[in-house]
Amino acid sequence: MGMTMTQKILAAHAGLPSVTAGQLIRAKVDLVLGNDITAPVAIKEFEKAGIESVFDREKIVLVMDHFTPNKDIKAAEQCKVVRGFAKKHAITNFFDVGKVGVEHALLPELGLVKPGDLVIGADSHTCTYGALAAFSTGVGSTDMAAGMATGTCWLKVPTAIRFILTGKLKPWVSGKDVILHIIGKIGVDGALYQSMEFTGEGLKSMTMEDRLCMANMAIEAGAKNGVFEYDEQTAAYAAGHGCKDWTVYKADADADYTATYEIDLSAIHPTVSLPHLPDNAKPVSELGEIKIDQVVIGSCTNGRMEDLRAAAKLFEGRQVHEGVRCIVIPATQKIMLQAMEEGLVKIFIDAGCAVSTPTCGPCLGGHMGILASGERAVATTNRNFVGRMGHTESEVYLSSPAVAAASAIAGRLVSPETVLGGNA
Numbered sequence: 001m002g003m004t005m006t007q008k009i010l011a012a013h014a015g016l017p018s019v020t021a022g023q024l025i026r027a028k029v030d031l032v033l034g035n036d037i038t039a040p041v042a043i044k045e046f047e048k049a050g051i052e053s054v055f056d057r058e059k060i061v062l063v064m065d066h067f068t069p070n071k072d073i074k075a076a077e078q079c080k081v082v083r084g085f086a087k088k089h090a091i092t093n094f095f096d097v098g099k100v101g102v103e104h105a106l107l108p109e110l111g112l113v114k115p116g117d118l119v120i121g122a123d124s125h126t127c128t129y130g131a132l133a134a135f136s137t138g139v140g141s142t143d144m145a146a147g148m149a150t151g152t153c154w155l156k157v158p159t160a161i162r163f164i165l166t167g168k169l170k171p172w173v174s175g176k177d178v179i180l181h182i183i184g185k186i187g188v189d190g191a192l193y194q195s196m197e198f199t200g201e202g203l204k205s206m207t208m209e210d211r212l213c214m215a216n217m218a219i220e221a222g223a224k225n226g227v228f229e230y231d232e233q234t235a236a237y238a239a240g241h242g243c244k245d246w247t248v249y250k251a252d253a254d255a256d257y258t259a260t261y262e263i264d265l266s267a268i269h270p271t272v273s274l275p276h277l278p279d280n281a282k283p284v285s286e287l288g289e290i291k292i293d294q295v296v297i298g299s300c301t302n303g304r305m306e307d308l309r310a311a312a313k314l315f316e317g318r319q320v321h322e323g324v325r326c327i328v329i330p331a332t333q334k335i336m337l338q339a340m341e342e343g344l345v346k347i348f349i350d351a352g353c354a355v356s357t358p359t360c361g362p363c364l365g366g367h368m369g370i371l372a373s374g375e376r377a378v379a380t381t382n383r384n385f386v387g388r389m390g391h392t393e394s395e396v397y398l399s400s401p402a403v404a405a406a407s408a409i410a411g412r413l414v415s416p417e418t419v420l421g422g423n424a
Helices: 005-014 039-048 073-088 103-109 124-132 141-150 175-186 201-205 208-221 232-240 305-315 333-341 344-351 401-410 416-423
Strands: 024-028 031-035 060-063 093-095 118-121 135-138 152-156 159-166 194-199 225-228 259-264 271-273 281-283 294-297 325-328 376-379 395-398
Touching (some): 005 024, 005 135, 005 194, 005 225, 031 039, 031 103, 060 073, 060 103, 103 333, 118 124, 118 141, 124 135, 124 208, 124 232, 135 225, 175 208, 175 281, 194 208, 208 225, 294 305, 305 333, 305 344, 305 401, 325 344, 376 401, 401 416
Parallel strands (some): 031 060, 060 093, 118 135, 294 325, 294 376
16 A cells, blocks of 8 residues: 655655555654744743753744733743743744744745645644645654654554535635635544545645645644645756755555545635634624624744735725724734835834734734633634633634735725625
């Protein structure tokens, strides 16, 4: 029996000719990632074990993105721990206020992940890098500590589900709509500890931003990882971001999949996930009158240039609805600067939006946009669990940047076409 793409990457990093689903392996890692919430726990375990040095100071990435700029004393103390560790071990890739970005947008931007890599991170959305034809997955802080010390990790080889993408995306439909549609189809545990592998002719109509968004949300279907088949777009992105000497892995023709789904991209419409699970997905056109209080455009899922451009097209010449707060968060400093140079920041501010420094703050209910009891938010984030963005009696509706911007303008959940009218 042949191997899936994920299994081939794992076999190579374990130094084995082949692996099978369910097999326990010890694999070499190309990168270990932590942030200001998870890294302090890993550092504590690292030091408690008496370890004196990291396996490779250039292959550890520490990103202060969740509660920075520090929201309170506890957040400041956590960052202080990471800053001290980074200095002590001369960590090359340490990113703090002023140079920071939302981690899963920052690493691809800097070319720190290349096709064929194996990446672990103490953050569940580390699966983002599967968009680059790499294996990446979230781990606990203790596993992160072991990874920093040894450069290896223990993994159980996952089974896989294949998604064959056909057709072409309609205007105002993006990767966010596709992944919400898929999660709605298979459920939040539909890919539990499996690899979600994306292939098919439909990939040609999907940008790298679409793929990064979709791989990011594989965990919302319970997946171990999400991974996209390597193609010309993958190669161009990797080369354009300074990657060198990567390895391409492709699934065998006789690879075993627990299920295969064919997804016609042309049949997908602007989609949202209603409270309180990502699989509660419905086309916007099927919703009734849902008034909102807040909109957040950003996060590791949807804070890239393509996302901001889509939102700006809707905001240009229009205003955020009275009574709605709209927060726009470019995912990295580079994206912020480019958005300024393209005039997008002016469009956002003229429309009545608040524009923030890069942060994960509102996504996890940390800061920069906490919801009160009874409030509703449309967010381009990746989770809408009870209390995710604040009060347990608040509600979060997940959407694409286009739907979020349109809803901010209308004051209720609507599709972009509703705002654009005959200009769609």
